[in-house]
Amino acid sequence: MGFVVGVDIRKRFVTRERAGLFRSRPKVVDALRGVNISIDRGRLLSLVGPNGAGKTTLVRIFATLLAPDEGRAEVGGFDVVREAEKVRRMVGLMLYPDKGFFGRLSGLENLVYYGMLYGLSRREARRRAEELLELVGLLEARHRPFEEYSTGMKARLGLAKALVNNPEFLLLDEPTVGIDPVGARRVRGLIKGLKREGRTILFTSHNLYEVEELSDDVALIVGGRIIARGPPDVLKQKLGFQPAAVVRAACNGEEKTLSKSGDGRELALLVREAVESGCEVLEAYVREPPLEEVVVKTLGDV
Numbered sequence: 089m090g091f092v093v094g095v096d097i098r099k100r101f102v103t104r105e106r107a108g109l110f111r112s113r114p115k116v117v118d119a120l121r122g123v124n125i126s127i128d129r130g131r132l133l134s135l136v137g138p139n140g141a142g143k144t145t146l147v148r149i150f151a152t153l154l155a156p157d158e159g160r161a162e163v164g165g166f167d168v169v170r171e172a173e174k175v176r177r178m179v180g181l182m183l184y185p186d187k188g189f190f191g192r193l194s195g196l197e198n199l200v201y202y203g204m205l206y207g208l209s210r211r212e213a214r215r216r217a218e219e220l221l222e223l224v225g226l227l228e229a230r231h232r233p234f235e236e237y238s239t240g241m242k243a244r245l246g247l248a249k250a251l252v253n254n255p256e257f258l259l260l261d262e263p264t265v266g267i268d269p270v271g272a273r274r275v276r277g278l279i280k281g282l283k284r285e286g287r288t289i290l291f292t293s294h295n296l297y298e299v300e301e302l303s304d305d306v307a308l309i310v311g312g313r314i315i316a317r318g319p320p321d322v323l324k325q326k327l328g329f330q331p332a333a334v335v336r337a338a339c340n341g342e343e344k345t346l347s348k349s350g351d352g353r354e355l356a357l358l359v360r361e362a363v364e365s366g367c368e369v370l371e372a373y374v375r376e377p378p379l380e381e382v383v384v385k386t387l388g389d390v
Contacts, residue, residue: 090126096159097123119145121312132289137309180255184262191235220248240271296380337367
């Protein structure tokens with residue numbers, strides 16, 4: 089059994105929709121429709137799907153911010169509803185947008201505040217805050233008010249806040265959204281470091297290149313259901329996408345490109361075919377379909 093487990097998780101919300109100029113009526117939205125999920129200790133699982141698919145709802149359930157209507161969710165063997173306090177000690181949460189900071193307080197003061205909420209003394213909270221600020225590269229900016237931080241700095245402080253209680257399980261909901269490429273790379277580097285420490289991570293992002301870079305496993309969620317899951321390369325195959333052997337060659341003064349579904353074996357056959365035809369091989373490689381291409385095509389077919 090995984091360190092993080094969800095069995096048949098269901099969640100509904102009741103909203104209101106317009107039924108006339110001055111009237112509205114209740115509307116039931118099924119945010120999660122029987123989600124089963126398991127994450128082994130030390131693994132990073134990415135949830136991928138369109139807006140409204142249920143990603144943030146699932147994150148909030150594992151963070152004990154929402155209770156499932158049906159099914160169960162556990163972290164480290166503790167139920168997120170019946171044993172919520174024990175779960176909270178094990179979990180660090182980074183939500184987008186993060187509204188949990190005080191704009192006029194400095195980065196250091198914000199982290200000290202959260203450290204004391206977790207029961208640390210002021211001295212312990214300050215020491216922990218400075219450790220985390222150094223980790224995320226904000227130690228020199230620790231006395232600046234949060235409202236003066238750039239978007240990337242705010243994201244890194246959000247990651248630091250998620251680590252205040254030294255959690256075993258991290259929930260990172262779109263941690264790089266709105267950040268410039270340099271800042272996003274820095275955040276990804278921090279996440280890789282947390283993986284190396286053996287932390288278990290549930291990650292959401294619309295940036296599928298970073299999902300492919302970071303993930304041990306990817307789960308594709310659509311309409312509140314997980315429709316496919318696996319390591320990035322395996323997931324591509326499950327969804328019907330194969331690597332392609334590609335050879336670019338010059339034949340009788342003309343450049344041609346030969347391609348065939350397959351891996352290194354097919355590539356060798358294509359190279360031999362080109363050479364035996366009297367062509368000069370200019371380039372030969374196996375092209376893996378990027379995860380973004382796979383997910384976009386799959387969602388278009390759903």
